[in-house]
Amino acid sequence: MKICIAGAGIGGLTAALSLHAAGFADVEVLEAVKDIREIGVGVNLPPHAVRELVELGLGDHLSQIGLPTAELCYHDREGQLIWAETRGLAAGYRWPQYSVHRGRLQQLLLSAVTDRLGPGAVRTGKRATGVTQQADGVSLSVVDTQTGSEEQVQADVLIGADGIRSAVRTSLYGRPIPLASNGWVMYRGATPFKAFRGGHTMVIVGDEAQRIVVYPIDDGTLNWLLVRPIPTDERPLAELGNWNRRVDPSVIAAHVADWSFDWLDIPELVSSTAVAYEYPMADIDPLPKWSFGRVTLLGDAAHAMYPFGSNGASQAILDARVLAYELARHADPVEGLRTYETARREQVAKVQLANRQQAGDVMARVGALSRSQAHGAAMEELKAVEQRYKSLAGFDVATLNERPSWTVSP
Numbered sequence: 001m002k003i004c005i006a007g008a009g010i011g012g013l014t015a016a017l018s019l020h021a022a023g024f025a026d027v028e029v030l031e032a033v034k035d036i037r038e039i040g041v042g043v044n045l046p047p048h049a050v051r052e053l054v055e056l057g058l059g060d061h062l063s064q065i066g067l068p069t070a071e072l073c074y075h076d077r078e079g080q081l082i083w084a085e086t087r088g089l090a091a092g093y094r095w096p097q098y099s100v101h102r103g104r105l106q107q108l109l110l111s112a113v114t115d116r117l118g119p120g121a122v123r124t125g126k127r128a129t130g131v132t133q134q135a136d137g138v139s140l141s142v143v144d145t146q147t148g149s150e151e152q153v154q155a156d157v158l159i160g161a162d163g164i165r166s167a168v169r170t171s172l173y174g175r176p177i178p179l180a181s182n183g184w185v186m187y188r189g190a191t192p193f194k195a196f197r198g199g200h201t202m203v204i205v206g207d208e209a210q211r212i213v214v215y216p217i218d219d220g221t222l223n224w225l226l227v228r229p230i231p232t233d234e235r236p237l238a239e240l241g242n243w244n245r246r247v248d249p250s251v252i253a254a255h256v257a258d259w260s261f262d263w264l265d266i267p268e269l270v271s272s273t274a275v276a277y278e279y280p281m282a283d284i285d286p287l288p289k290w291s292f293g294r295v296t297l298l299g300d301a302a303h304a305m306y307p308f309g310s311n312g313a314s315q316a317i318l319d320a321r322v323l324a325y326e327l328a329r330h331a332d333p334v335e336g337l338r339t340y341e342t343a344r345r346e347q348v349a350k351v352q353l354a355n356r357q358q359a360g361d362v363m364a365r366v367g368a369l370s371r372s373q374a375h376g377a378a379m380e381e382l383k384a385v386e387q388r389y390k391s392l393a394g395f396d397v398a399t400l401n402e403r404p405s406w407t408v409s410p
């Protein structure tokens, strides 16, 4: 059976590895970008995602490029600690939580795909533009981004892993699915900076007016991301779904000028960053359907979500593993894609909606409590939210530790 994947992001590459591990030898990935480079800054991988990468045999490599996250701390806008909890192995999981440079993770997955599936398994500079299907196969229209030449790629199954502005999704639905914005912008960067709180902590500082997340992604580098409402008088932002528009770090540093604490100098961190990016926050409404006959969606193409809660990449990794598991269990690929959707779609929709709430209501409630010095109540609120979120996203400690594996013996 030939399986074609559109998109060599974290989702598409993990799908290729998962399918190969499940016994599918003929897998081809088509990626629009010609040179897959180490762009992007940090991403955090909680233990449910790490488990899947470990079960794909990537645990040692991951430990070389990732830094274990052992603690998550919430501080109010004055810098006062509201709540801290352990994370990863320290919290009793069987797998660590890692902070990692997103581009290095993508390169790790890419080299595993070419090692295992062969150097021709990923073809770059190939943009998917549309899909047609017959009873016994799929035809994907592809344009070469260098020459403009077109080809039709035939496959038995097609996986649209082509990100938040998925062309495969547009073709399946017959129209572009609109991106939604919550009116917030995220600024982000990574820079050499001295460690804080022992070097394995993720901190969140702020309230509903603005908040910053800071964590180390290797021994000498801190990753940060500041979210705040889009100022009405500002120049036009990047278009929704674009992660790569650069912005002057000194403009962002002005927003955090008051946040210099004895444990972390946030203005200094931001202003010493060489390259910062802006990302107007975007997601899509939960989709009513992912699988259409022999074609399905995965990762951001299926469920782009606000980047709160460290779950965009993680849910894509889970999709990939479940998809391979279900395709291997069903002789009929259409049935395999249907059961994949049943296992994942409604569950991930809850994570998408929870991320919307994290961005708004939760920080407003916690912020109001901490401003009125009710830090105990703010802590209880955060604790409850985190626990609920872990269950929704699939990383409640007991459930994750005990859940059967999605590894398939070919």
Ligand SMILES: Cc1cc2nc3c(=O)[nH]c(=O)nc-3n(C[C@H](O)[C@H](O)[C@H](O)COP(=O)(O)OP(=O)(O)OC[C@H]3O[C@@H](n4cnc5c(N)ncnc54)[C@H](O)[C@@H]3O)c2cc1C
Residues within 6 Å of the ligand: 006, 007, 008, 009, 010, 011, 012, 030, 031, 032, 033, 039, 040, 041, 042, 043, 102, 126, 127, 128, 129, 161, 162, 163, 164, 165, 166, 167, 168, 188, 243, 244, 298, 299, 300, 301, 307, 312, 313, 314, 316
């Ligand atoms: C450049 C970039 C930077 C990011 N930075 C961060 C970050 O800092 N923090 C964070 O939490 N998340 C970030 N994300 C998003 C995060 O990586 C995703 O939410 C998550 O990994 C889901 O991955 P995905 O593979 O579904 O989608 P993506 O990571 O978006 O990958 C989709 C892939 O498909 C390719 N593609 C797009 N259209 C086509 C097409 N028509 N034909 C063929 N290929 C196509 C894209 O080039 C890309 O390689 C970033 C994404 C990108 C693309």
